Amino acid sequence: MTTIGTPPKEYLLAVEGLTVSFDGFKAVNDLSFYVDENEIRVIIGPNGAGKTTVLDLICGKTKSSAGSIRFREKELTKMSESQIVLAGVGRKFQTPSIYDDLTVFENLEISYPRGRSVLGALTFKRDAAVRERVAEVAEAIFLKDRLHDNAAFLSHGQKQWLEIGMLLIQDPELLMLDEPVAGMSVSERIKTAELLNTIIKNRSVLVIEHDMKFVEDIAHKVTVLHQGKILSEGSMEKVKNDPKVVEVYLGH
Amino acid sequence: MKRAPSFMDLKDLIAVGLLAIILIVVFPALLDGFRLNLVAKYLTYAFVAVGLVLCWGLGGILSLGQGVFFALGGYGMAMYLKLEASSVENTKIQSTPGIPDFMDWNQITELPYFWQPFHSLPLTILLIILIPALFGFVIGSAMFKRRVSGVYFAIITQALAAIATILIIGQQGYTGGVNGITDLRTLHGWDIRTDSAKFILYFVNAILLLCIVGFAMYVRDSKLGRILVAMRDKEDRVRFSGYSVANFQIFVFCLAGVFAAIGGAMFTLNVGFMSPSLVGIVPSIEMVIFTAVGGRLSILGAVYGTLAVNFAKTSLSESFPELWLLGLGGLFIAVVLVFPNGLAGIWRDYVQPHIDRALKLNSKDPTDPAANVAKQAAAASPAE
Numbered sequence: 001m002t003t004i005g006t007p008p009k010e011y012l013l014a015v016e017g018l019t020v021s022f023d024g025f026k027a028v029n030d031l032s033f034y035v036d037e038n039e040i041r042v043i044i045g046p047n048g049a050g051k052t053t054v055l056d057l058i059c060g061k062t063k064s065s066a067g068s069i070r071f072r073e074k075e076l077t078k079m080s081e082s083q084i085v086l087a088g089v090g091r092k093f094q095t096p097s098i099y100d101d102l103t104v105f106e107n108l109e110i111s112y113p114r115g116r117s118v119l120g121a122l123t124f125k126r127d128a129a130v131r132e133r134v135a136e137v138a139e140a141i142f143l144k145d146r147l148h149d150n151a152a153f154l155s156h157g158q159k160q161w162l163e164i165g166m167l168l169i170q171d172p173e174l175l176m177l178d179e180p181v182a183g184m185s186v187s188e189r190i191k192t193a194e195l196l197n198t199i200i201k202n203r204s205v206l207v208i209e210h211d212m213k214f215v216e217d218i219a220h221k222v223t224v225l226h227q228g229k230i231l232s233e234g235s236m237e238k239v240k241n242d243p244k245v246v247e248v249y250l251g252h
Numbered sequence: 253m254k255r256a257p258s259f260m261d262l263k264d265l266i267a268v269g270l271l272a273i274i275l276i277v278v279f280p281a282l283l284d285g286f287r288l289n290l291v292a293k294y295l296t297y298a299f300v301a302v303g304l305v306l307c308w309g310l311g312g313i314l315s316l317g318q319g320v321f322f323a324l325g326g327y328g329m330a331m332y333l334k335l336e337a338s339s340v341e342n343t344k345i346q347s348t349p350g351i352p353d354f355m356d357w358n359q360i361t362e363l364p365y366f367w368q369p370f371h372s373l374p375l376t377i378l379l380i381i382l383i384p385a386l387f388g389f390v391i392g393s394a395m396f397k398r399r400v401s402g403v404y405f406a407i408i409t410q411a412l413a414a415i416a417t418i419l420i421i422g423q424q425g426y427t428g429g430v431n432g433i434t435d436l437r438t439l440h441g442w443d444i445r446t447d448s449a450k451f452i453l454y455f456v457n458a459i460l461l462l463c464i465v466g467f468a469m470y471v472r473d474s475k476l477g478r479i480l481v482a483m484r485d486k487e488d489r490v491r492f493s494g495y496s497v498a499n500f501q502i503f504v505f506c507l508a509g510v511f512a513a514i515g516g517a518m519f520t521l522n523v524g525f526m527s528p529s530l531v532g533i534v535p536s537i538e539m540v541i542f543t544a545v546g547g548r549l550s551i552l553g554a555v556y557g558t559l560a561v562n563f564a565k566t567s568l569s570e571s572f573p574e575l576w577l578l579g580l581g582g583l584f585i586a587v588v589l590v591f592p593n594g595l596a597g598i599w600r601d602y603v604q605p606h607i608d609r610a611l612k613l614n615s616k617d618p619t620d621p622a623a624n625v626a627k628q629a630a631a632a633s634p635a636e
């Protein structure tokens with residue numbers, strides 16, 4: 001472990017000594033970092049640095065080889081994906097991951113946090129509370145005119161928004177976004193930044209992003225990852241002027 | 253593409269009503285007793301096909317072992333009927349009277365313990381539901397919790413079908429072997445071999461199938477139905493929306509299994525025997541083909557697909573028995589390559605538009621198609 005002793009205060013998310021190796025290759029290597037409540041943390045770093053893998057580990061998609069991930073007193077490394085979601089962690093994937101064969105309404109409805117057991121799903125009622133919440137979120141993600149279209153017919157940017165909406169309706173305490181503006185047009189980026197600025201209130205957010213303008217706009221703190229390890233961490237100002245960061249990431 | 257999510261909307265109601273009329277009025281009016289009994293047999297396969305629509309069509313879980321479930325229901329019913337036919341009175345010439353004749357031929361002198369519950373009709377009916385559900389649960393848990401899916405799952409279920417056949421044939425003292433369980437006579441004292449009994453059983457079967465169709469539609473239109481579609485599309489996303497994907501897969505696999513078992517039990521009642529020829533790999537694959545021909549996403553399509561393929565099979569194999577398997581294979585390839593949505597897709601793309609147009613010509617206020625679409629969307633919209 002790189003940290004000596006336990007951190008003095010209670011963090012929302014405490015990642016310690018996290019390691020995963022794929023056939024001997026350590027994609028994440030003895031990584032430790034802490035995220036505060038209501039903090040917006042951005043992870044940056046070159047391609048292949050292990051950013052996506054960190055999110056995979058937190059949300060249970062990938063099992064760690066060593067280390068711990070504590071979220072609100074719960075050890076996430078021992079929990080299943082759906083249990084981690086119920087604990088309050090939501091995750092957006094790098095490429096839009098939505099249900100093409102369902103409508104926008106149905107995509108959002110499935111993410112509504114009720115009726116998640118087999119019996120609950122079978123007896124789920126589409127009541128006023130559900131409809132109102134779906135309408136509210138659809139409005140926020142600029143898709144209120146597309147509620148009854150199949151998600152397959154949305155543009156790439158709209159699909160990204162839909163997935164963000166699916167997380168929003170889930171109302172997680174920790175929201176993890178993997179390159180939310182990648183592949184978007186300039187105008188879509190502006191709208192997305194606006195959207196993220198409204199949805200990050202009252203929760204902690206872990207964002208992976210390459211767009212430095214976007215990062216400067218939202219980040220409280222930045223973690224720079226390189227070869228599965230932390231290269232630098234701190235305020236945007238500090239990280240930007242760190243020669244190591246300039247060399248491996250910002251320089252080119 | 254879009255379906256109003258409410259259970260049994262007007263369109264569904266009309267379609268199910270039409271099927272009910274065909275099954276309950278048209279067939280009995282047009283067909284003689286022999287043909288009607290054949291239709292009854294086909295309809296017992298439709299129970300399996302409807303289950304496959306939920307499991308495979310919606311959920312993306314292809315099972316090539318539905319014959320096993322069909323057998324669990326079919327043999328359950330056959331065991332009850334056989335015990336009733338094997339009263340001490342009826343079997344007094346055997347060396348051990350009171351047990352099924354095939355056991356006696358195999359030098360078995362005592363009814364095996366697992367046959368005992370099938371003395372009771374209520375218990376038999378319960379077991380026809382419970383055993384396949386339990387079997388589906390055990391297999392489903394073993395597979396889906398380990399994330400076995402797709403082709404691997406299909407192959408394993410196919411192996412189960414093969415094992416089941418081998419077991420049934422090998423244990424002939426307990427199961428009647430390759431001949432199956434035959435010479436069935438009465439159900440709780442009611443002779444099922446008479447023409448009038450067959451006529452009544454046809455209706456029982458048809459009505460039961462309509463109930464299963466209704467229930468399947470309820471499942472499809474519930475949120476669970478949409479989760480199945482979501483799972484087929486993006487299993488991981490469903491997981492990360494907080495659902496235990498394995499539990500949903502186990503549920504739909506069990507449900508399809510129970511449907512198949514009810515079909516199997518009705519087969520035994522309508523046809524009068526149960527044998528391993530309905531259990532193995534070939535019948536299991538045939539059931540998948542019925543579903544594919546009907547359109548694997550369409551519950552009603554599954555019923556029509558089953559009827560169509562079986563009518564074709566009967567008429568073809570009466571004249572060219574050796575050609576049937578080739579024809580079946582060709583049909584499957586044609587459906588997959590040319591009509592992936594089967595009969596239901598052909599109906600939707602080629603027939604439904606004409607009906608819609610005809611209806612619109614007759615209606616008094618001529619609206620342009622765009623407005624009409626908008627109106628439909630508004631009607632389907634749950635927000636209005």
Ligand SMILES: Nc1ncnc2c1ncn2[C@@H]1O[C@H](COP(=O)(O)OP(=O)(O)O)[C@@H](O)[C@H]1O
Pocket residue numbers: 022027045046047048049050051052053054
């Ligand atoms: N499931 C996996 N199996 C093997 N290697 C993997 C797996 N996931 C990620 N990797 C490897 O780990 C490294 C980090 O990947 P990733 O986390 O996707 O990087 P980033 O998101 O920072 O671009 C890459 O070299 C990638 O090839």
Ligand SMILES: [Mg+2]
Pocket residue numbers: 051052053094
């Ligand atoms: Mg990545």
